[in-house]
Amino acid sequence: MKKLINQTEDVVKEALAGMALAHADLINVDLEQQFIVRKDAPIKNKVGVISGGGSGHEPMHGGYVGYGMLDAACPGAVFTSPVPDQMLAATKAVDGGAGVLHIVKNYTGDVMNFEMAAELAAAEGIEVVSVVTNDDVAVQDSLYTAGRRGVGVTVLLEKIVGGLAETGAPLAQVAEMARQVNNQGRSMGMALTSCTVPAAGKPTFELGEDEMEIGIGIHGEPGRRRAKLASAADITETLTTPIVEDLGLKAGEQVLAMVNGMGGTPLLELYIVFNELERILKGRSISIARSLVGNYITSLEMAGCSITLVRLNDELIKYWDAPVHTPALRWGR
Amino acid sequence: MKKLINQTEDVVKEALAGMALAHADLINVDLEQQFIVRKDAPIKNKVGVISGGGSGHEPMHGGYVGYGMLDAACPGAVFTSPVPDQMLAATKAVDGGAGVLHIVKNYTGDVMNFEMAAELAAAEGIEVVSVVTNDDVAVQDSLYTAGRRGVGVTVLLEKIVGGLAETGAPLAQVAEMARQVNNQGRSMGMALTSCTVPAAGKPTFELGEDEMEIGIGIHGEPGRRRAKLASAADITETLTTPIVEDLGLKAGEQVLAMVNGMGGTPLLELYIVFNELERILKGRSISIARSLVGNYITSLEMAGCSITLVRLNDELIKYWDAPVHTPALRWGR
Amino acid sequence: MPVTHEDILRWLQRSTQVLHENSAYLTQLDSAIGDADHGSNMDRGFTAVSAKLASLSNADIGALLKTVGTTLVSTVGGASGPLYGTAFLRAGMASAGKQSLETPDVIALFDAALEGVKTRGKAQAGEKTMLDALIPAIEAGKQAASDQLPPAQVLQRMAVAAETGMKSTIDMVATKGRASYLGERSAGHQDPGATSCWLILQAFSDILAA
Amino acid sequence: MPVTHEDILRWLQRSTQVLHENSAYLTQLDSAIGDADHGSNMDRGFTAVSAKLASLSNADIGALLKTVGTTLVSTVGGASGPLYGTAFLRAGMASAGKQSLETPDVIALFDAALEGVKTRGKAQAGEKTMLDALIPAIEAGKQAASDQLPPAQVLQRMAVAAETGMKSTIDMVATKGRASYLGERSAGHQDPGATSCWLILQAFSDILAA
Ligand SMILES: Nc1ncnc2c1ncn2[C@@H]1O[C@H](COP(=O)(O)OP(=O)(O)O)[C@@H](O)[C@H]1O
Ligand SMILES: Nc1ncnc2c1ncn2[C@@H]1O[C@H](COP(=O)(O)OP(=O)(O)O)[C@@H](O)[C@H]1O
Ligand SMILES: [Mg+2]
Ligand SMILES: [Mg+2]
Ligand SMILES: [Mg+2]
Ligand SMILES: [Mg+2]
Structure with a gap:
């Protein structure tokens, strides 16, 4: 395992410390209770928006804390959902009296925690509403299973x-x-290589020189199927078609499109x-x-990409264009 | 070789096409003459600022074209300096009558082209001044050699x-x-893995599971020396000390610091x-x-990082803080 | 012989040790059909539990197990944190105030734990989860209890049934948890959570047998 | 027999072919001490040259070589683009208006090319560059010229000397070009530019010998 780390058990803690130093103007990081919070939280009468999940997906979620996006983020161990204590502490820290929205990616662990x-939080008198994202078309949707994963749409x-x-x-x-x-959003991803969870010390899966995984999530897990390596054109087609069909996108509609790198793929390729x-x-x-186009929701150093499309209307465009000022996403101020 | 590409010879062209589509509000891309230019160029009476170099370092340079940064960028083949024709075309496209600055990284090829x-350009009556960056402390500076490479300071x-x-x-x-x-700036970099030039089809160098290269540039070339893999703390020390000493940084001074990923290293590690x-x-x-902190000047999918420090004064801070609006760097508007 | 407060403490210590020793193994199982963290998750949680045991020498078994539950909830995360956490919380509630456990208490304790896991995780038998070790274990325990066996033998039979249940997950196609994303590809691999469940029950059995 | 316009065209075609065939080899040499692109650079440049040859069948040798130079400058990039580009530009200037070349013309042509490379690249012999093939080649050529040998034999000797010069770069520590960043580590590897230089001279010799 080749990583720029010290002890594997300190990876998340030290990265959070570095983040706190690098973005001291935007965020505070509670290293004890392990959450990242907007410098100006809580904001009176503003709904607090928080999210969280395992670490290893950076910049998600910590990089999205700041004006116009998240009020707080709770990072767990690498690829491990954070614990309720973190989420409760973050919820309290951002509650400005208007309640708190929990944005939860659909994974058994994340949902339960x-x-x-x-x-x-309810027991402490804070109004919380949870919304679960489940946009991954690689996974069959069903009432009897864990359902689709929450990925890029998040x-x-x-x-x-x-x-x-x-x-x-x-x-x-x-x-x-x-x-x-x-x-209104759907995603699908693929991997050219595995990633290595620091505590595991070796790649989660092995892939031949001419193989790829189609239908991966964001935790280094294998995908729905293994396939022969293909051209960027073919891969993009493979990812896009199920998204377009599942969303029922029609001629004349407009979308917000994200081409996301899994962490180890150069920007050059993402533009292709x-x-x-x-x-x-x-x-169509x-x-x-x-x-x-870039690395927005990653799986450590995995090479590969995911595509996300969200059907747009004027209102969504308006709030997409609204100013945002976070470590990883910034415009309009 | 596992990459999200079609034909190796089309990599740069198709990536430029993708860039043009993704940032149509900011830049125009001349696919014929192969340069990227600000949408509003030329700007009357403003000095045109252009740079260029091999592709494979994205977001540099094309990602830095826009308000408050570059007027144009000339991308060459992967790791190959662009040709004079591109630079001349870009120079003409941004000349608003106040002359043009060429920012050139110190590599034999870049300098000559x-x-x-x-x-x-001079023959066509355009005033051009060239400034060569050479900030890499890994390379001995000498009048009798090619001198230091231009890297992160650029x-x-x-x-x-x-x-x-x-x-x-x-x-x-x-x-x-x-x-x-x-x-006022110095840099030094290291690699955990090699990268693969698309046209070459295999990694430029091989590194053992417990080895790293210290003192690399940004073209996948081997570094000054090979060393045993070390902790993030030791590696950071190894890169920082020569920079601080060569710059003669003293107690009480302040710097602009960049921790740059080489392309295949997760943000998590860069924060560490x-x-x-x-x-x-x-x-000190x-x-x-x-x-x-992030991927700003990369070597394709190489894992590793570089550190750059620039000694700051009030004037430099003022222009660093000034608004910028490019595909890869944006603040203040 | 009833299960004593001391036995429970030794069980938890032994579980900590066994999960630590099997951390790489559990993570390897989780690599095949999950996200390569089950070993570190369980290890982290039980290490935290272990650190608390010293201060709990005077608590009754119910209070002890409840602390285990809250500690797991607060330190594990992932799917296994809330599930094992809830299991121990409910087990603690079922044995509130007790200083020792007879066979019916043991059954009640595990029944409560199972109820907790089911409520929290909304899964059932055959979905390739820890339930596929836990459910047959409790069935075997109930059979042993109706045979009037003492706790040590009840646990011994439970551990054997858990191991068989764990192995039965190999052929299953997952429909709950992270392995469900693999669809048919999840078959052929043993479930990590069923494995840690067996390890914990085996640890209990070993302690009582010693 | 003097070198004809037709010989030059065949030399350029043969160079294109040889550089294309050796592209992976040149890139491999450049991987060890550079950035793994010399093969693709030369291949790209000469492929562009080749595409122009048809339209140049009526140009004199000077015009022909100048077009080669400008084409290389416009398509190669890197260090080799301006260097080989300038070499051919200068060679073209030295043979302006000529339809054939006698031995002194050949020497003048290469002398001009060498001057161009030196001026552009500011390197000299012994710095582990293409000059370490080119300089000894021209020295051998001058010796052959003073022996009154015809162009074919002059080129044959030049190619042999270029090959020896190329091999001499193996032991050198680079002080110019990208390999200089490696310091002492650059020793033990053959310079890619010296290799392409030999290939081009060998191609010339082969054409004249045929
Ligand atoms: N709904 C569920 N009910 C019962 N057990 C479950 C459920 N979902 C997952 N599990 C168990 O959790 C185990 C995975 O735990 P772990 O790897 O620690 O969490 P995560 O899947 O969040 O990474 C699985 O092997 C399975 O036994
Ligand atoms: N200053 C110089 N003078 C002469 N030849 C040089 C000089 N610098 C580099 N070269 C030659 O150029 C070759 C490298 O060419 P190439 O790989 O195409 O360009 P780059 O180094 O820009 O990638 C070297 O092997 C060397 O022979
Ligand atoms: Mg997990
Ligand atoms: Mg090059
Ligand atoms: Mg897991
Ligand atoms: Mg090169």
């Missing part, structure tokens, strides 16, 4: 919903917007994928009104 | 100098500021390195007044 945190949702919350909108409206973005994505969507008369 | 371009210089140029300052002053930033860097500098009573 946030559930317990919400129960604890980032875009945090931005849009954070923009709305910044206007002072009430909790019910903020939560409703979160559900809407989740409903974006080029293919635009070609494919144009072929779907236009990309807004876009992000 | 920019030299030829400057001759050609990015920080482009931002600061771009900020000054935006005010309408004359060419001589803009060039002088560029020389000053270069003089930043944490160590802050500790080391604090031990040097304070980090501004910072960047």
